[in-house]
Amino acid sequence: MSNASSPQFFESLCLPQEIARQIAAQIDAYPEEEICGLLAGNANVVSRCFAVPNVATVKKVTFEMDNTALLRALKEIDKAGLTLLATYHSHPTGQLMLSRHDVMALGSQWPHIYHVVVNRKPDELMMKAWHFDKQDVVSVLIVIDDYGANPIRSQRLSNAQQVAIILAAVITIVVLVVLAVTLLPPPPDLTQQLR
Numbered sequence: 138m139s140n141a142s143s144p145q146f147f148e149s150l151c152l153p154q155e156i157a158r159q160i161a162a163q164i165d166a167y168p169e170e171e172i173c174g175l176l177a178g179n180a181n182v183v184s185r186c187f188a189v190p191n192v193a194t195v196k197k198v199t200f201e202m203d204n205t206a207l208l209r210a211l212k213e214i215d216k217a218g219l220t221l222l223a224t225y226h227s228h229p230t231g232q233l234m235l236s237r238h239d240v241m242a243l244g245s246q247w248p249h250i251y252h253v254v255v256n257r258k259p260d261e262l263m264m265k266a267w268h269f270d271k272q273d274v275v276s277v278l279i280v281i282d283d284y285g286a287n288p289i290r291s292q293r294l295s296n297a298q299q300v301a302i303i304l305a306a307v308i309t310i311v312v313l314v315v316l317a318v319t320l321l322p323p324p325p326d327l328t329q330q331l332r
């Protein structure tokens with residue numbers, strides 16, 4: 138099963154808040170089972186989430202994606218011009234590490250993408266992303282992003298920083314104008330000069 142080119146691995150995977158919410162809702166619908174699906178986007182930014190039914194025999198401790206839904210999702214990813222970035226699945230028992238079964242199954246089927254493991258706590262979604270590097274399994278930071286469209290987030294100023302800079306500039310200009318007006322010499326008395 139090959140889909141598009143294998144993405145290059147980044148140190149972080151950006152996930153829009155909305156997609157985290159979709160995954161959380163999927164877990165809430167099947168809290169006792171492993172839920173699973175695919176994440177697609179560009180570079181290291183996820184922009185779409187495709188829930189795929191788990192058809193494993195023992196769904197509580199393992200997952201197997203429904204083949205028809207999987208193929209449909211892959212087709213849609215291709216059609217949208219996106220890259221398949223990751224699989225995701227939940228561990229209802231809480232561990233965010235890939236299990237030995239995960240490493241074997243995912244490592245042979247999807248060696249070139251990320252694998253996100255999720256777990257739902259009452260008010261938060263715990264997630265960890267992994268990728269394979271030869272024999273190693275490497276963890277990747279997940280950045281939950283409200284915008285979800287910025288692969289180089291750390292190099293950009295946040296909205297608050299931008300507002301602060303604009304505000305500082307405006308205050309400086311106002312102070313300079315006030316100062317200039319205060320320091321101007323009084324206007325010459327034109328009536329006296331005319332005499």
Ligand SMILES: [Zn+2]
Binds near residue numbers: 227239
């Ligand atoms: Zn697992």
